[in-house]
């Protein structure tokens with residue numbers, strides 16, 4: 236049903252400077268995979284084939300990562316390293332990749348609006364790859380189940396209002412929006428109509444809020460653990476958690492943490 240996923244990846248990554256001065260934040264590793272690859276894998280595991288990545292200046296590494304690396308593959312084939320060869324090849328086989336540039340840093344809403352022509356008249360997913368989610372069932376797949384059922388059930392909410400970055404005392408509830416969305420094509424005219432919001436940026440939240448008066452908007456409390464890898468602390472916590480589960484380095488890391496009396 237959902238065939239396309241949009242990955243906004245044009246931000247400056249200021250919270251990670253200086254490492255993001257010349258390298259995309261989306262390429263920061265979660266153990267050994269770039270953050271954005273985790274997002275793409277989640278989309279793939281949810282049945283999505285078309286990956287639309289919104290990039291900008293200095294983001295070429297993302298395109299190279301999802302492209303075939305002929306030289307690397309040839310070198311690995313010559314060495315007879317089948318395991319690494321298929322690992323490298325599998326990345327470019329994860330889907331069909333499309334790129335669009337966000338020429339001005341006007342916010343998440345603006346980034347999504349840039350994909351209007353590529354998405355066309357169909358529902359689509361948006362994945363913010365700095366929200367890392369550890370779950371048994373990919374979150375997007377969990378969300379499809381909700382849309383198909385269109386039922387208010389366990390963990391499903393009919394949204395009455397939403398606000399971008401409220402002050403804690405002004406927050407309408409303790410439920411937060413994280414970076415997984417399934418949106419209808421009607422979001423595009425809504426994005427065209429909104430004015431700059433929080434931080435002076437065009438906010439996706441404001442466009443979804445505008446849809447509330449026209450259509451039903453559901454929220455889903457997913458099953459899994461979310462790490463805010465858009466912050467240094469969340470990024471490190473995600474790395475430690477994923478590394479502890481890694482069969483190769485997990486036991487050794489646990490041992491190290493024990494010795495250092497960290498855990």
Ligand code: G1P
Nearest residue numbers: 343363366399412413414440465
């Ligand atoms: C972004 C979005 C915000 C969303 C959040 C989810 O904010 O602008 O609407 O709720 O991601 O993680 P950021 O965390 O990049 O400031």
